[in-house]
Amino acid sequence: MTLSTQERRDGTRRPWSRIAPVSGRRFRQARVGLLFVAPMLLLFIVFRFVPTAGAFLLSLTDYSLSGEWSFIGVDNYTRLAGDDLFREALIVTLTYVVVFVPLTVLLSLGTALLLHQVVWGRGFFRGVFFLPYVTSIVLAAVIWKWIYDAEDGLLNGLLGLVSAGPVDFLGRAGAVLPSIAVTSAWKGFGYSMLILLAGLQSIPRSFTEAAMIDGAGAWQRFRHITLPLLRPVLFFVLVIETIQAFQVFDAMYVMTGGGPVRASYSLVYLLYDSGFKFFDFGYASAIGLMLFAVVLVVSLVQRRFVGRED
């Protein structure tokens, strides 16, 4: 091994002095490269890699606000397994995912298909649909909380005009998650719509034209040409939105405070409370890692499922 380090790629062996000019340039490149990466590398080490490793270690400890800690092994995880609060938060999160993901994907796909067909005013409509995406979920939550308000809200005002309601959208256990999902979908569908629209535009027009000549109807063209060709893009959108849905917190924090009776108390909400209300840092880290694991598993399963279909 010591010999091979002195060997050049072409196998010729040379004394170090004679390859100095080449390695000098290489050395300079390496030094410059490392110097230019250094600020980012430092930031990543300190604020990404250390916290990720820290999350693992922390989840195996009982870490108190004062900074005292003791190693307790997998106790936090066994505690999670028996914690009703965690089980409820997991169910709330899964329910939210099941409601939100189809809603937002269908909404983005629908608007993308509509936009793909129009010629006039496409830019204008694209802008309108994208507008909510540039705002914050907190803003969306604040506005929609009023829209849903049982007494003064816009929706109940409209329902009142046709002598219906009032419906307490955020105050009823069965309605609260769909209501929040609608708010998040409104805020975010513009992004997926743009991705899907770009996907639609990359499908050669000749494909659908040929099918039309063969007498295929609109639904058949969509089912047998558009959908299969759009699958990779659709998959990307599905994964992104699902991962996003598992991290739901902001809207619930602002709109319901997790209520009514924890009907909108998500995993991240539990993580936040465990950390910053009960200062149970070890336990909160264990929840964070469960979230990490769930997100990882879901994207792997999704990849398998969608990838295999054809």
Place this chain on the structure above:
Amino acid sequence: MLLALTAIVTITPFAAMVLVAFAPPSGRTFPDAFIPSNVTWENFQNVLSGSDIGRWTLNSLVYSLSSVVLILLFASMAGYAFAKKRFPGREMMFWAFLATLMVPFQATLIPTYILVSKLGWVDGYWGLVVPTLANSQAVFLMRQFISQLPDELFEAAEMDGASEWRIYTTIVLPLVRPALATLGVFVFLWHWNDFLWPLVVGQSGEMQTLTVGLATLQAENVPINQIMAGATITVLPSLLVFGLLQRYLTDSIATTGIKG
């Protein structure tokens, strides 16, 4: 038809926000707030005098703008190194950076917070800004754009004896200006709209950002007209950016898939 209807539904919440913000404090219910005859600035005056909204705006500006400058600088430097320089550990480092995209921020929230508090940075600008600078998407994008620049350019500059810093500032940065602009706009929006990290790290009213402040107002039984006035103020910079750069933003999402 369907398209126009969807567009109207999409825009209605914004319209409602503005109408309620300008309605007199008495008109808080649905039909009353929509009578445009009695438009008033009262809600804006009240929310400005009754809350720290000015300070929150300053905090949001500091958070967003300093992040834009620092992320653009560090990410373009790293992107240049990853794209054009050979150094030990290059591939490994790059993939390690990208791998952090897989870890949800919430999973590392607690250790990051403990770290920041050990540094004595809680409730201050350092704690707010610095931990959010390690941005994988920014590094990835800059590497993509810089690797498209022809190598001959750099070889020629090197032969002319230009220093690396000079090559970076006079060749790399001007050539990737469009990419920097796009990334800058997205970084601004991400940080302007960010919630969880500012919520955790800025505990006192003094250090809250606009999004956190808005959530606080909401929780404090402030009249809805004032909240909507605050919301309108919060959304203005985003709308401004959107209005000026709409085509630019939408095109870059379609081609690069930048996600907030």
